[in-house]
Amino acid sequence: MRNIFIAAALLCLPSLAEAASPPAIAASNAWARASIGASTMGAAYLTLTDNGAPDSLTGATTPVAASASLHQTTTEGGIKRMRPVPVLPLAPGKSVTFAPGGYHIMLMGLTHKLKAGEQFPLTLTFTHAPPVTVQVQVTPVGAPAPSAMPDMPDMHM
Amino acid sequence: MPTNRKRASQTGKATRKKDADKAARAVMIGGALTVFLLGVGGLLLLTPSGSTRITAEQASSIGGPFTLTDQNGRLVSDQNFRGKYELLYFGYTFCPDVCPSTLNDIAGAMQKLGTKAADIQPVFITIDPRRDTPQVLKRYVAAFDPRLIGLTGTEQQIARVAREYRVYYAPHRTGPGPDDYTMDHSSVIYLIGPDGHFLTTIPADQQAASLAADIATHIS
Numbered sequence: 001m002r003n004i005f006i007a008a009a010l011l012c013l014p015s016l017a018e019a020a021s022p023p024a025i026a027a028s029n030a031w032a033r034a035s036i037g038a039s040t041m042g043a044a045y046l047t048l049t050d051n052g053a054p055d056s057l058t059g060a061t062t063p064v065a066a067s068a069s070l071h072q073t074t075t076e077g078g079i080k081r082m083r084p085v086p087v088l089p090l091a092p093g094k095s096v097t098f099a100p101g102g103y104h105i106m107l108m109g110l111t112h113k114l115k116a117g118e119q120f121p122l123t124l125t126f127t128h129a130p131p132v133t134v135q136v137q138v139t140p141v142g143a144p145a146p147s148a149m150p151d152m153p154d155m156h157m
Numbered sequence: 158m159p160t161n162r163k164r165a166s167q168t169g170k171a172t173r174k175k176d177a178d179k180a181a182r183a184v185m186i187g188g189a190l191t192v193f194l195l196g197v198g199g200l201l202l203l204t205p206s207g208s209t210r211i212t213a214e215q216a217s218s219i220g221g222p223f224t225l226t227d228q229n230g231r232l233v234s235d236q237n238f239r240g241k242y243e244l245l246y247f248g249y250t251f252c253p254d255v256c257p258s259t260l261n262d263i264a265g266a267m268q269k270l271g272t273k274a275a276d277i278q279p280v281f282i283t284i285d286p287r288r289d290t291p292q293v294l295k296r297y298v299a300a301f302d303p304r305l306i307g308l309t310g311t312e313q314q315i316a317r318v319a320r321e322y323r324v325y326y327a328p329h330r331t332g333p334g335p336d337d338y339t340m341d342h343s344s345v346i347y348l349i350g351p352d353g354h355f356l357t358t359i360p361a362d363q364q365a366a367s368l369a370a371d372i373a374t375h376i377s
Contacts, residue, residue, distance in 0.1 A: 033257055036250065037296035038288070040336070043253040067332075073254050075362070079325050080255045081341040100258035101362060107253070108331060141300040142261060 024051045025090065025126055027134040029097075032107070034116040034141050042107035042114055044068070044122055044136050045098040050090040052129065057088040059125040062136075066109030068122065073101050082106065090126070116140040220347070220355040221321035225282065225308040228295035233308060235353060241278045242376050243349035246361065247324045249285035249340045250297040255361075257301075259344065264302035265365025266372060273376060274304075276351075282308045284326035284342050286315045322347060348375055 030046035042065065048057065060068040070085045080101075088103065090096065098104050105122060114120070119135045126132075224234045244263060248256035260281065267274045281298055283289035286309045289297075294307030309315070319326060326342040346359040346368075359371050 033253075036257065036300045038293045039251045039253070039297075041251050041253040041339075071254075075344070078343050078345050079341060080344045081329065082254060082339050083329075100254055104254050108337070141257065142264060 025049070025055060025057075025124075025129045025132055026051060027124055027132045030122060030134045030136040031139050032114055032120075032136050034138050035110060035113040036141050040108070040110045042110050043071075043100070043104040044107060045100070045104055046122075046134060046136070047095050047097045048088075048090060048124070049095040050092050052092060054092060055090045055129050056127045057090060057124060058086075058127055060105045060122060061125075062107065062120060062122045064110060064112045064114065064120045065107035066111065068105050068107050070103065071106040072103050075101070087127075114138045216355050216357075219322060220349060220353070221318075223310075223314070223318040223321065225310040225314055225318065226291055228291050228298055228307040230291045233306070238278055238280070238349070239353055240351050242276055242351060242356075243347075244277055244279040244359075244372070245282060245322065245347040245349060246280070246345075247282050247284050247319065247322070247326070247342060248344070249283050249342070250289050250293055251285065251336075252340065255344055259346075259361045260301045260305070262361075262363065262365045262368050263346070264305065266369035267302055267304060269365055269369035270373065273373060276376065277372070279305045280308060281305055282315070282318060284315060284319060284324065285328075285340050286310055286312060288336065348372065 026049040028047050028049070030044060032042055032044040035042060044062075057070060060070065062068045070088055071082050072085045073080055073082050075081075084106075085103070088096065096103065105124075112120075116138055118138045120138070121133050122136050123131050123133045220235075222235050224232060227233045246259060246263060248259065250256070263279050267277065267279060270277065279302065281294075283294065289307075289309050291307075291309060294309055298305040298307040310318075318324075324343045324345075326340055328338040329341050331337045331339055344361045346361050348356045348359055350356045357375055359368070359375075363371065
């Protein structure tokens with residue numbers, strides 16, 4: 001009987017820990033194109049879902065590049081510009097999908113050529129939530145954007 | 158957005174010019190308004206049917222002669238492409254976001270065009286000749302489609318061809334190192350006829366299937 005109580009208490013522990021932890025941000029469908037030729041720049045795409053309180057993405061790191069930072073490609077009069085975005089607000093219950101032509105994690109100074117089929121870790125930092133590390137799937141150059149497609153319309157203005 | 162697009166397409170040239178000026182100001186203000194006006198501004202160049210927006214007078218002034226170096230180190234001039242439709246896209250190989258997406262879609266469109274593709278020559282002209290040597294271009298274009306030709310040249314040669322096609326490009330520094338820069342650039346596909354005359358621009362922001370359909374409407 002006592003064992004059952006202990007087991008029940010142990011089962012409760014994870015949920016208690018969860019309840020006490022800060023708001024959770026989920027990162028999913030992370031992908032990046034394989035490196036092409038001499039370029040030492042890359043871009044990682046993913047979907048961020050805020051399952052907790054209002055928060056914001058403030059930074060990124062990865063062992064495969066000297067720097068990783070949030071960038072946005074904008075189009076004005078047919079001209080594309082990539083610019084750093086210091087902070088990306090995340091709203092509770094909402095997802096933000098990064099996709100070509102919109103938001104991306106810009107990888108500068110790749111220390112490792114990204115090869116199709118590989119994965120690499122990308123750690124994202126937030127104002128409130130603890131850092132999230134996601135495995136980024138490297139896709140072949142010629143492959144269409146895998147995860148971004150269903151959410152693409154809002155990226156094509 | 159579709160409603161805005163429709164409205165934008167119905168306005169006159171003068172109104173569009175005004176919209177573009179307004180767009181330029183609003184971009185600095187930022188926010189949701191920017192997103193809306195960017196769409197309108199983008200449509201000035203990136204129109205679904207291209208030809209409806211470009212007057213005959215404008216069309217006759219787009220394009221011109223060039224001599225550049227291809228990915229194999231050979232000198233190539235605009236004359237080399239006579240007899241084929243040319244799909245011209247300006248970009249740079251260090252571009253991590255937009256250029257690979259567009260070239261993927263061009264390569265996909267070439268596949269979807271099937272036998273029609275035999276009459277089309279896709280060409281990628283770099284606006285970053287400092288980094289994009291023929292050797293760099295060779296590996297780059299091969300990654301997308303064996304039919305894709307990559308062209309580079311001296312700063313002056315690139316400046317000239319960009320001017321002829323009204324392509325805007327400018328470096329944007331990202332750090333202190335010599336290679337720490339990205340390029341701001343026009344992202345538009347140009348369709349040139351077999352006689353070497355400019356036919357139309359084709360919006361670059363479309364996926365392979367719609368790009369193929371768009372191209373097909375302009376070739377005989």
